[in-house]
Amino acid sequence: MNRIAFALYLVVCTALSPLLLQAQQSEVPKLIWKVNRINIGTVLEEQGLQQTEFEFTHTQDSLFYIEDVWLECGCTSVEYTEDTLNVGESGTIKVSFDPTSSAGFFSKLIVVKGNLAGIQDSLFLEGISIPYPSDIERAYPILRGPLGFRLRKVNMGDVFDNEPKVKYVEFFNRGEELLDKGALRAETPPYIQVSQVQQFVRPEERGLLMVKYDGALKNDLGFFEDIVPMRWENVDGSDLELEIIADLFEYFAPIQKSDLNQVPQLVIAQKEVDLREISANAVVRRTVTLTNQGRQTLEIRKVEGNCECLVVEAPKDNLLPGESMELSLTFDPKGRKGIDQRNIYIFSNDPVNPVQLIVLKSRIE
Template sequence: MAGIIAPSKLPRCGRPLLCIPVSILVMTANIVLKRNLHACAINPIHDAEGVTDLARRFPLGLWEGVCRDLEPSFEISTYHKYSFINFARMKTLFFTYRNALALLLLFASAASGQHIQSIRFQELVHDFGYIDQHGGPVSYSFQFVNTGDKPVRIISVQASCGCTTPDWTRDPVPPGKGGFIQASYDPKGRPGYFNKSLTVTTDADATPVVLQIKGQVSMGSELAAVSEFRSPMGSWKLKTTSFNMGKVYRKDEFTVREFPLYNGGERPVTFLKMEGPSYIKTEVLPPTLPPRAQGKVRILYNGAERDAYGFQSDRIDIHTDDEDMPVKSITVYATLEDHFPVMSREELQRAPVLRILGSSFDLGKIKQYKDARHVVTLRNDGKSRLTINAVQPNCRCISTELASKELKPGEEATLEIIFNPEDRLGTQQKSVVIYSNDPQSPAQRITFNAYVEK
């Protein structure tokens, strides 16, 4: 029936006190609408001018539809003219009640949708991560607080699976106090991903609260392997947050190292691009890594293009479609040395030889705010010119002064080592590496000790 609202069409209301007045208003409005809409009662008249004036004031076709809904037998006859009793009153009441009911229903629906639970949980989902299927049941306690103004009692906690055992606070929880819902999951014989729920019903709320536990059940060996990935970067898990390339030769080709990778998320992660220096390239295998799967990050490092000696560090940014961390910043370490091809005995006899006179020494006790200095002698014991390519300390607190980078056979040069102990106390162990064109020992180390006092 047009304009009449059936109770079955009303939105479900979560608050009985609100539903009662709304229902009364709806029933009252229905009675009034029916009583006034029956003003469509058909009365034949002969005043054609009056009917024409009525049609001019309001389209007769509209009321034909309204009245036909009320009275299926209603017809507009070409042989009769009809008058509509209380026309103005009927039109006003129809739209007034219709608009009022719409507002009431909207308010009731909004009030129902904004219903606030009387208990508030700290979290609704817990991820156990990887668990061993032979390690026994695992448990987690969901904590909640009674935010209402009266005590709340947990009526029931229904688990979605027999593998999940619930427990909860049995006594009523006073306002402002807390309670718990505990979920215990038995992984025995259930390898793979799991996602279970617990439905919590209280005596304060008609709508239950749904809690969720999830995780991955693994064999013992698989769990041990995955546990090595201790450095999370979004969904990616790495063994370390840096990649150490080790020794890289200064030649025009790429040194390749691979580093294990694990996708600990629930969605595939795709490698998009790498941003970094031109002498470093990156590949991810496979390019799209499925969830709970292992892969590799392959780093290619061109030592000749890097054009440096000793320990070097660079940062690269790996771009992915990982929602948790799209860009992953990783430090790449490398130690660069010259590469010498295999040489014959005769060639080695003619090659330069670096000898360090006093490659280890002790500075003894030194003051914290006074530089300590020591001189080391370098000598070329070979048969050809010796070139010192680089001198690299392992600390910014060390500086060096080399007398000469080129040494003829039998020639010596001094290397002064200056140690600044500022902001350091106690025993100190430092080193300086010398890189030369000695084919048999291209990198040689000088070490020293010191004890810093105030």
């Protein structure tokens, strides 16, 4: 390196050093938030202002105070710690949300600006706001005991086994008695919990039921439906049944692209089996080849058809790398006619495609 080039190198390094130092320092957050995103769940319009609190700790040697808090809309208001904080001291941001301002899912941004350089932190308040309907009978047409519901069944959707799923179900008290949270009795299996959110729901008022579904406790895969008997001990004639449906799946953490060839890989030779025209009086049998193209053992967790008319048999539960097996399909079309489609679901430990589908099509004469 000649002298001119070396001199230019020193000039560039000298100019960049403060920037590099500042970048290294900015990696250490000045405020440590307990959480920066809070979901307050489902909120009914008539419940009024909803309040929650964000908590932070100041980590720098310099004195700190909040200069300003910027809000996304007028539907939120805040109170915050106005004291000057030393290192290690904590403060709070108290946020109030008006549910009359929106309908459906909401995510409100709160920006906190401090006196120290680089402090402009973002917080998020999320939830679901449900406005009061103009026609109660039309909004809650499904009658269960003294309650009116929007839908016949509580659909939990996809439930994974890594954490329980919670859903809030709104209802309208069409009875003449006060519904006390402490008097609710629900005969649930171990993997389901049902509770009343509000302490009291008066006649002609709306309320919320919290349904919590634990996929790990259920310890199964596929589609399930549960009937949960419920009643309020202090209310005669309050007996009802809550129908809960859910699709259960095993959770797999994301994997690196470089590891794709190392994990189990289920490959199905034929994902659509067309039987064409068949007789309603003849049982049909077919086979489909399953292969593990990965480098780890493939475990078949479950094989499930969507009809009792379909029998699916797997000769083994594990496939070594490179190994194959024949999946046997037996379809009895008795009592059916016209275009028909049956689904076979295969659950495995393939982390990329843990649930795969085989479709069995036919035209039944």
